[in-house]
Amino acid sequence: MRSTRRGGRDDAVGAIAVALAIVATGASCATSAAERRAEARAERSERRRERAAELPSWARSIEARGNSTAVRAAPDANASERRGELAAGARFPIGERAFGPGCGDRPWYRIGERAWVCAVGVALSRAAPSARAYPPLARDGLLPFRYAFSRANGTPAFRSREDVERGAHVAELGARWGVAVVARARAGRAPVARTTRGTWVAERHLVWAEPSRFAGARVRESDASSSTLPIAWVRRGGAPVHAAADDADVSGRLPARQMVHVRGEVTVGSRTLARLADGRFVEARRLVRPARIAPPDGVSADERWIDVDLARQTLVAYDGATPVFATLVSTGRRPGSTPPGVHRIRLKLGHATMDDIDLDDPGNSYSMDAVPWIQYFADDVALHGVYWHDRFGQPSSHGCVNLAPRDARWLYAFTRPYVPDGWSIVRSTSRHPGTAVHVH
Numbered sequence: 001m002r003s004t005r006r007g008g009r010d011d012a013v014g015a016i017a018v019a020l021a022i023v024a025t026g027a028s029c030a031t032s033a034a035e036r037r038a039e040a041r042a043e044r045s046e047r048r049r050e051r052a053a054e055l056p057s058w059a060r061s062i063e064a065r066g067n068s069t070a071v072r073a074a075p076d077a078n079a080s081e082r083r084g085e086l087a088a089g090a091r092f093p094i095g096e097r098a099f100g101p102g103c104g105d106r107p108w109y110r111i112g113e114r115a116w117v118c119a120v121g122v123a124l125s126r127a128a129p130s131a132r133a134y135p136p137l138a139r140d141g142l143l144p145f146r147y148a149f150s151r152a153n154g155t156p157a158f159r160s161r162e163d164v165e166r167g168a169h170v171a172e173l174g175a176r177w178g179v180a181v182v183a184r185a186r187a188g189r190a191p192v193a194r195t196t197r198g199t200w201v202a203e204r205h206l207v208w209a210e211p212s213r214f215a216g217a218r219v220r221e222s223d224a225s226s227s228t229l230p231i232a233w234v235r236r237g238g239a240p241v242h243a244a245a246d247d248a249d250v251s252g253r254l255p256a257r258q259m260v261h262v263r264g265e266v267t268v269g270s271r272t273l274a275r276l277a278d279g280r281f282v283e284a285r286r287l288v289r290p291a292r293i294a295p296p297d298g299v300s301a302d303e304r305w306i307d308v309d310l311a312r313q314t315l316v317a318y319d320g321a322t323p324v325f326a327t328l329v330s331t332g333r334r335p336g337s338t339p340p341g342v343h344r345i346r347l348k349l350g351h352a353t354m355d356d357i358d359l360d361d362p363g364n365s366y367s368m369d370a371v372p373w374i375q376y377f378a379d380d381v382a383l384h385g386v387y388w389h390d391r392f393g394q395p396s397s398h399g400c401v402n403l404a405p406r407d408a409r410w411l412y413a414f415t416r417p418y419v420p421d422g423w424s425i426v427r428s429t430s431r432h433p434g435t436a437v438h439v440h
Contacts, residue, residue: 059124061091062109062117067424069121073114073431077102081429083115086122087350090131090422094124112420114431131422133413135350135372142405144351145180145370147209147387148193150201157199161187164200171199173367174357178209178388180370196370212390215406216315216327217259229316231326232274232289233393234258239286245273247281254282257328257393262289288393290314290326296438298342304416305436306383308401310338313393315401317414325414327407330389330396337399338439343377345415345434350374350424354384356398372405373412377437384408 064086074080075098097107098116106119135144155177156169163169164187173179179201183194191203223230234254241252245266254260261277265284273281274289291309295318299305307316310331317325332338352374355367372385383401385408392404403411412419415435419426428434 055094056124058126059094061125061127061129062094062111062119062122063091063125063127064088064117064122064422066121069117071111071423072108072116072118073429075100075103075108075110075116077118080116082427083429083432084419084423084426086117087131087134087422087424090134091125091127091129092131092422093129115420131420133421134419134424135370142213143211143385143387144372145182145196147211147370148179148181148201148203148206149209149388150175150177150179151205151207155201155205157195157197157201158192159199161185161192161200164188164190164192164202173201174365176388177366178368179206180351209387211387212392212404213406214257214328214390214392214404216325216404216410218325219323223261227292228262229290229292229323229326230261230263232260232262232287233328234260234282235286235288236393237286239282241276242273242281245275245281251280260287262287288312288314288328290316290323292316292323295321296342296436299436299438303436304414305438306411306415308338308437308439310340310395310440313395315403315407315411317411325410327403328393329407330386330392330394330402332397332399333395334399337381338397338401339378339381339399340439341378343437343439344428345375345377345383345417345437346428347376348374348412348415348417348419348426349376350419354400373403373408375412375415377434378439383411383437 065088067085067088069086071083071086072080073083078101092111095110097109100108103118103120108116108118109122110116137143138145150173153175155173157171157173158164159170179195181193182196185192192200193203193206194200217231219229219231234256236256238256239254240250241254242249243251245268262274263277264275266273266275272284274284274287275281290312293307295301295305302320305318307318308329308331313329313331315327315329316323351370351372353367353369354371357365357367368388374382374384376382381399383403385405386402387405389396396402417426417428417432417434
C-alpha cells in the first residue's frame with residue numbers, strides 16, 4: 001500500500017510537471033506571437049514614415065488647412081511650448097522635416113525659428129509659398145471686415161439662404177450685437193449678409209457700423225528728446241483759440257479731439273496757456289497732453305513697452321526711454337476694471353469674438369464678432385480695436401483698453417511677441433516674452 005501511495009504521488013508530481021511545461025510552452029508561444037505582432041506593427045509604422053517622408057515632385061509648399069493649426073517650438077506635441085496657430089490658407093516653404101511625439105506616423109515641418117507644424121494640420125500644395133499679415137484688410141483699408149449691428153433682441157440668424165426664405169432660423173441675436181460680414185447676397189428678393197459664424201442675417205435687421213477714423217500720431221525724433229510730449233488733443237467741448245497769450249479776444253475755435261502740437265506754456269494771471277506750433281494760444285486745461293515717464297520697474301532700458309494713463313485716457317508706446325507713438329484710448333468705466341500694474345502681453349489674436357451673454361438679463365448681454373487685433377495682458381483684459389464706438393479719450397469699456405482701428409493695427413505690429421505673416425495667433429513663451437503694459 002505504501003509503495004502504491006508513493007507511486008501515486010510520483011505520478012501526480014509528474015503530471016503537474018507536464019502541465020507546467022505545457023503552460024510554459026503556451027506562454028512562450030503567446031509571447032512570441034505578441035512579439036511578432038509588435039514587430040509587424042513597427043515595420044508597418046516605419047514603412048508609413050518612409051512614405052510620409054517622400055515628397056511628391058509637384059509639392060511646392062505646405063498649406064494650413066484651418067485657423068487652428070498649432071505651431072510648436074519643437075517637433076514634439078507633448079514637451080514643447082505652443083507658439084501659436086496658423087491662418088487658414090497660408091502657405092509656407094517646405095522646410096526641415098522630423099518625426100516626433102504627437103504627430104503619429106506623419107512628419108513635423110519647420111516653418112521658422114522654433115516653429116514646427118504637424119503634417120496632420122497642413123496639406124502639400126502645388127502653389128508657391130504665400131503668407132501675409134493676418135487678418136488682411138478689407139477694401140477700405142481700415143478693418144478686416146465690414147461690420148453691422150442687430151437692430152433688436154431676437155434678430156434671427158439662419159443656416160442658409162434657403163432657410164431665410166423658409167423662416168427657419170437657428171439662432172437669435174441680442175440688440176446691438178456686432179457681426180462681421182464676409183459676403184452679401186439675396187434670399188429671394190431680400191438682401192442678406194453672411195457672417196464670420198457662417199450664418200445669414202437679413203439686412204433689414206442690421207445697421208451698418210461706421211468705425212472711427214481717429215488715429216494717434218508718431219512722435220517725431222526731434223520731439224522725443226524733450227522733457228514733455230508735444231502732442232495733445234482738444235478735450236470735449238472744443239477749445240477757444242487766441243492770437244496772443246494776453247489777448248482776451250477769441251480768434252477761432254478748435255473742435256474736440258483735434259490733435260495739436262504744443263511748443264511751450266505761458267502763464268498770464270491765473271491762466272496757463274499752451275503755445276501751439278502755429279503761434280496761437282489755447283488754455284492748457286482744454287487739452288489732453290500725454291505725460292512722458294521713465295520705464296517702470298521690471299522693464300529693461302532697451303525694450304519696448306506701453307504706458308496706459310487711466311486719468312488722461314492716453315496710451316504712449318516707448319522704445320526704451322524714447323516715446324515713439326501716442327494716442328487716446330477708452331479704458332474701463334468701473335474703477336479697477338482695467339487693472340493697474342505692470343503686465344505682459346501673453347496672447348495675440350488677429351480677431352476673435354468677445355461676448356458676455358447673460359440669459360437672466362439679456363439687456364446686459366453683449367456679443368461682438370471678429371474684434372480685431374487683440375492683445376491679452378491681464379487675465380481677460382486686452383488691448384484691442386473697436387468698431388462699435390468713437391469715444392476715445394473717455395472711459396467706455398468693460399475693462400479692456402479700446403483702440404481706434406488704425407491705432408490697434410499699428411500697436412499689434414509694434415508689440416512683442418512678433419506675429420509672423422500667415423499666423424492667426426501667437427503666444428508669448430519663455431524665449432519670446434510679451435511686451436510690458438504699464439497701467440496707472
